[in-house]
């Protein structure tokens with residue numbers, strides 16, 4: 246069945262350029278009414294302009310779709326609330342939120358100022374928190390919501406010069422993991438996208454031919470499956486250049502060390518077994534991990550009592 250968003254309302258943050266622009270156009274093409282949010286600043290977050298978001302609105306209208314632009318800075322909750330209020334006044338619902346807005350302030354940690362660290366955290370983490378918070382009760386009452394976070398391999402695996410960005414991109418996964426549990430009973434599903442695309446964010450970080458070849462539209466195709474009615478829940482979809490895969494946090498089986506032998510030396514000496522990756526499992530919640538661990542620990546402690 247073709248994926249359609251007819252009758253749905255979507256907010257896409259950072260939709261004036263790059264991936265957000267592609268997401269907004271694709272959602273509109275498939276029938277969604279779209280709020281094209283963009284502060285319109287430079288790649289480092291400085292400045293503001295409505296030109297780029299207005300152009301996306303005009304493109305959507307030219308293809309017969311419905312869209313409005315809003316220049317909310319996602320890091321400012323009052324501005325985000327105003328955007329959501331305007332959306333509700335115009336269309337009365339919010340079905341989809343794509344947390345996409347982002348900036349870069351790359352420097353090695355030694356040279357990075359705390360202001361550069363905080364601004365990147367504010368836009369990516371608090372931006373996603375603010376927008377999600379502003380639509381959360383609406384989605385709960387509607388008993389329907391699809392939210393996409395935008396993470397990055399820099400957050401999941403690290404990247405030189407991106408301690409601020411990496412910390413922020415990992416934080417949005419932590420946000421997703423808990424909101425998935427809290428939103429489940431109200432049919433709110435949350436997934437994350439880890440894109441690779443040629444945009445102004447990556448134009449001087451990737452070779453020119455890669456920038457050209459890695460079209461945002463290939464990422465958007467994956468994003469649309471994450472906000473469809475039949476969307477999965479709590480997945481991290483890595484997408485770029487037509488390649489799609491998923492990332493997960495795994496835990497090894499590890500080992501238990503008897504009480505009398507617990508020491509830093511014993512942990513060191515068992516390091517290979519503790520970190521052996523052959524029996525690792527993806528975990529779906531902290532509570533599930535806790536329960537599993539308590540059961541294993543109880544069984545281990547019981548076996549210790551029996552053998553002593």
Ligand code: NAI
Nearest residue numbers: 259262263264284285286318319346347397441442444446
């Ligand atoms: P981009 O720089 O082309 O677009 C980002 C947009 O966000 C811009 O239009 C900008 O004005 C807007 N924006 C920035 N701060 C804002 C704020 N405070 N409030 C509202 N809008 C704001 O970048 P690109 O590549 O399209 O990135 C989109 C998302 O994908 C970002 O979250 C980025 O971190 C993430 N990402 C991109 C990758 C890539 O390969 N392009 C790789 C991994 C993650």
